[in-house]
Amino acid sequence: MESAADPAKAGGAGRAAAPSGGAASPGQYCIEVSNLVKLYGDxxxxxxxDLRIRRGEVFAFLGPNGAGKTTTVEMIETIRTPTSGTIRxxxxDVGKRIDDVKKMIGVLPQEFSSFDNLRVRxxxxxxxxxxxxxxxxxxxxxxxxxxxxxxxxxxxxxxxxKQRVGIAVALVNDPEIVFLDEPTTGLDPAARREVWRVIAGLKLEGKTVFLTTHYMEEAEELADHVAIINHGKIIAEGTVDELIERHGSGLTLIxxxxxGGLDDFFKEHGLRPAECKDDLCLKIKDKDELLRVLQELKDHDIRFKEFNVRRSNLEEVFLRLTGEKLAVGEPR
Ligand SMILES: Nc1ncnc2c1ncn2[C@@H]1O[C@H](COP(=O)(O)OP(=O)(O)OP(=O)(O)O)[C@@H](O)[C@H]1O
Ligand SMILES: [Mg+2]
Incomplete structure (x- = not known):
């Protein structure tokens, strides 16, 4: 996905290159959403x-419960009618070409159900x-x-x-664009990975996948681009790496x-201890600073049992941006 507000980024870096490479012309976007609004009363x-999703990419749409994900997806799928805005x-224009759109999309709705008394086949x-x-x-x-x-x-x-049958149904018309609204909710970890394998396979076949999920590791594993929606507005978008780089807290040395004596050591060396539960946590700018701090701890004969280094992940970024509380001990 590219920010519609930032045409300079079209064709820019991502984990997956644009199929045709170089700058994107508007026609290269498989899904283009502009100023989309849906009101339910107040x-x-x-x-x-605004969303722009390229052909052949896996796009992950993230957001807390009630953020507007399903409403958005179902407007793109022509199931719900927008209050205003355009979807291509x-x-x-999906509003004018409903029959053509239905032929080229496959849909796993959030609450998939089928005929009780039919066999899977x-x-x-x-x-x-x-x-x-x-x-x-x-x-x-x-x-x-x-x-x-x-x-x-x-x-x-x-x-x-049932969920696996739902995904199979979404693929039954061999669609170019596949919408999966929380395909792995309720699946055990092995089944979830099986679905990941299927999604990765769809991408290899050149299909465009619009994936809604609450699992951050799913987005990290699969998504070329991510958008986070909160209260009906897109609050961040980019590749996973871009989001972590822009909104994460970097490296934390724990x-x-x-x-004892560490607080003084930190002060003397101009280091910033981060809020942390039991252990001592330090925000670290980069690998060089990490090596320098470890060397100085050694030089000052400061003893500790062990250390580890935590890198920001998408979950931290998501919680930070959506205003959810971080668990005690998480870096801020
Ligand atoms: N048919 C409807 N009538 C009235 N309000 C609705 C309707 N559908 C959704 N809403 C409201 O619109 C908002 C967005 O709902 P939506 O289902 O799109 O969220 P979501 O991001 O998919 O949430 P979840 O993660 O729980 O699936 C919520 O406030 C919801 O209560
Ligand atoms: Mg939903």
Whole structure:
């Protein structure tokens, strides 16, 4: 994704290069959202957002509960009608080309459910029958590892398996753009990683994936670009590395089991202890400063049990930007 407000960044650095490389022309964006608004009475669920997502990228949309993620996604999918603003998929105005849009998108809604009394295979066959272009049901069963469950009734599946069926249904028309609204919520860690593998595979096939998630490590693992929405507004966007660089607290040196005298040492050396629970934490600018501090601790014969170094991560950035409380002991 590129900030619509910052055309200079179009085609800029990211973990994944633009498919065609170089600066992007407007037509290169697969999804373009401009000044999108959705009001529910007095509630500004989506409050004037801009998004630009390139073809072939995995875009992660993050935000606290009620931030406006599902409302946004479902407006792009043509399921909800915007109050104002424009949405283009591959240059098409979605409000005017609903039938064309439906052919090229696949959707896993946040609360996917299907027919209780259809078997898994029958479910996929049913959805596939609705489209002229479709992926083979055998392939979908294989892709989502549903082989041993394909004869089970939907209603008898575990929550995780239902979710896997939902993802298979989203892919049934072999869509160019796939919207997954919290695809791994409720999955066990192994099943979650299986879904990550599928998403990474979709990217390799050149598909564009719009992923909504509450799992920061999922975004770190998969996303080329990330946007964070809060109270209906985009509050940050960029690659994971850019967000951590811009909004994180950098490196923190944590010293465990120090034997007194450290406060004086810090003062003497102009170092800033960070708020920390039991241990002593120091904000460190970069690797060189880290090495210097460790050397000075040694030179001053300051004893401690052990140390470790923590780098900011997306979770810290997310909590900081959305105003959620950090856990005690987290660097500020
Ligand atoms: N159909 C609706 N009618 C009225 N208000 C709604 C409707 N759908 C959503 N809202 C409100 O709009 C806001 C955004 O909701 P939305 O479901 O888009 O959030 P979300 O970011 O997807 O949250 P979550 O992480 O919990 O799924 C919330 O205040 C919600 O209560
Ligand atoms: Mg939602």
């Amino acid at each position: 509630v500004r669920a989506v409050d004037g957002i 998929l591959k240059g098409m 029958e479910t996929l066959e049913f959805y596939a029958s609705l489209y002229a272009t479709r992926r083979s049901v055998d392939e979908l069963v294989r892709l989502m590892d549903l082989g041993e469950h394909s004869r089970k009734l939907y209603k008898n599946l575990s929550g995780g398996l 010293i465990h089991g120090a034997q």
